[in-house]
Amino acid sequence: MISATLTESRHPIKTSLPAGTDATPPKPLATFLGLFSLGLGLAEALTPRGMADTTGVRSPNLLRVYGVREIVSGVGILASRDPAVWLWTRVGGDALDLATLAGAYRAAGDRDRHRIMASAVAVLGVTVLDVLCAADHTFDPVEN
């Protein structure tokens, strides 16, 4: 009979966890931003013309590329146990989105300019959340 008997030399049993081990609850904002990124990315990648109508940015191919970028960020945030890096990629993406909207504004007509302004306000709002969440995870990292 082969089994773990009393005669085995045993490993030591630890009676405390390493200093700094904590169990801070997860931060749901990162999960929300990950799902938001995934949803927006799928919309941009699968229906770029519809998104062009919504945002006023008349470049469906560019929107499709941005959609793939959003999907990658979203999966990264949701799948990672330390999503800080992925959250910063969202902040970078926000900057790119704002630059794209600024460029489109200059070339747009009046109707599209309203849409672009509304899109810019929405992106700025999400950017604030992205920066706060990325900073929070960078300086106080916890399990997502």
Next chain:
Amino acid sequence: MKALCWHGKGDVRCESVPDPKIEDPKDVIIKVTSTCICGSDLHLYDNYMPTMQAGDILGHEPMGEIVEVGSAVTKLKKSDRVVVPFDIACGECWFCQKQLYSCCDTTNPNAKLAAAAMGHAPAGLYGYSHLTGGYAGGQAQFLRVVRAEANVLKLPDGVPDEKAVFLSDIFPTGYMAAENANIQPGDTVAVWGCGPVGQFCIQSAWMLGAGRVIAIDRVPERLKMAEKYGRAEVVNMDEVNVYDTLQEKTKGRGPDGCIDAVGCEAHGTGTVDAVLDKGKALVGLTTDRAHVLREAIMCCRKAGTVSIPGVYVGFPDKIPMGAAMNKGLTLRMGQTHTQRYMGKLLDRIMSNEIDPSFVITHRLKLEDGPAAYKTFRDKQDGCIKVVLKP
């Protein structure tokens, strides 16, 4: 009293809650002296198991000393030391009479909900969601033990907690999994997952006459434990192709018995199906990541047996039933009928045939529980099995 309470994904807290009371004449209350964190608790921690509610007390591997007995309890008394099985049996229904205790027909008060999800309701379980009854769990200072005489194992003097506490779940679970693998003398048995249940699958496979045991995992300290205490041939799934390795080791025939001691959160590093599972789970398109089950079915020899002690919770995708059917495999699974095995495994412990405490890596206070969950889930600090001392 203090207890470990679930509050959401990755959120377990040590809180003050009301002490349990006798609610039925067949109940007893125990002062918990040892209680463990089980791998299946991680499915709750990671929020894979539906119907958890904020504040639910976790834990289903407890033992302790009786401090109060109900009026209908005659065979147990205060100060008796008992191990509490994780599944709750009535001892009287059709299933209990056939020793199919985890299928008990009467102890799940939320039977309608469970039957809607599964077709029929399994037994009530301690600390394992409202689908299995919503019973308060044993990661606490005190526990109300339901239908005590039909369930608990009274310990003789001289058996230390840490040799006995695993009779509550993981030792019987490993043993039943090995029994389910239909091991014949000399058989080759492959065990996926070298966590605590996997370690007891390995031990039990030898007890049941296996000729070779092959253990598969990706965590070095778990493989080392399987090799050192289990005398298993080990396969690191991060370093080699598991299918190719098993076929090579068995001259192309495949293992006679394959045991999936991983369940619904399989990693399957880098494999296409595992990556797809993870993506689907993230967006709610699957409930279980079943890479190991798929691999076990594909690796098992023709007309062999796949045994599944790993917990699955819902609707895993892309199970190769075509392979299982055409290879003539037998699939056996289920929550453990713990009460069937506790006595005879205690005999093996008392005869020094096995000392189950070899799996313990951490002995901690109940207050350390929240951090211990995280450490165990993330496989940090060499953590394989945590025993908590409330």
